[in-house]
Amino acid sequence: MPMDLKETKKEIIKKPENVSGWKNRHFFHSLGFAILGLVTAYREERNVRFHVTSIILVAVLGWWFHLITMEWLWLTSAIFAVLSSEIWNSALENVVDLTTGMERHPLAKKAKDMAAGAVLLAAIYAMIVGAIIFVPHLWQLLSL
Numbered sequence: 626m627p628m629d630l631k632e633t634k635k636e637i638i639k640k641p642e643n644v645s646g647w648k649n650r651h652f653f654h655s656l657g658f659a660i661l662g663l664v665t666a667y668r669e670e671r672n673v674r675f676h677v678t679s680i681i682l683v684a685v686l687g688w689w690f691h692l693i694t695m696e697w698l699w700l701t702s703a704i705f706a707v708l709s710s711e712i713w714n715s716a717l718e719n720v721v722d723l724t725t726g727m728e729r730h731p732l733a734k735k736a737k738d739m740a741a742g743a744v745l746l747a748a749i750y751a752m753i754v755g756a757i758i759f760v761p762h763l764w765q766l767l768s769l
């Protein structure tokens with residue numbers, strides 16, 4: 626590699642001075658911020674609180690029906706799909722609102738609607754998984 630190209634590469638990789646103040650390097654700092662993100666999502670997003678309540682109800686129902694490990698695994702995958710897509714959606718909404726300054730813009734609408742579509746897909750997946758697991762148990766209970 627020619628010398629001047631090497632120098633340019635070094636310059637690009639070099640961290641700007643003003644970034645060091647808020648760029649966290651420690652694993653536990655990152656973990657703390659991630660947990661804070663979850664707490665913020667729970668506190669500020671009605672949909673996240675709704676999902677958490679639903680998860681508690683589903684867990685109680687699962688315990689009541691003595692679900693097997695495979696059923697718990699499918700339920701867990703659905704729960705994480707819904708929760709994580711909801712939190713991604715909220716994060717994206719915040720970024721869009723930050724960039725548009727609450728002004729209306731077709732690209733902002735596109736981004737928000739697509740993120741909402743992703744949540745819808747996860748919710749459909751969760752409903753399918755929930756139905757496949759719980760309908761036979763409920764059927765058995767009702768036919769006793």
Ligand SMILES: Nc1ncnc2c1ncn2[C@@H]1O[C@H](COP(=O)(O)OP(=O)(O)OP(=O)(O)O)[C@@H](O)[C@H]1O
Nearest residue numbers: 672715718725727728729730731733734737738741
């Ligand atoms: N800046 C914007 N420009 C254009 N359309 C927007 C803009 N912000 C929101 N919208 C439209 O309004 C809808 C509602 O936006 P909003 O930010 O209230 O999200 P939401 O879907 O109600 O989510 P939540 O219920 O999680 O707050 C969006 O899906 C989008 O179609």
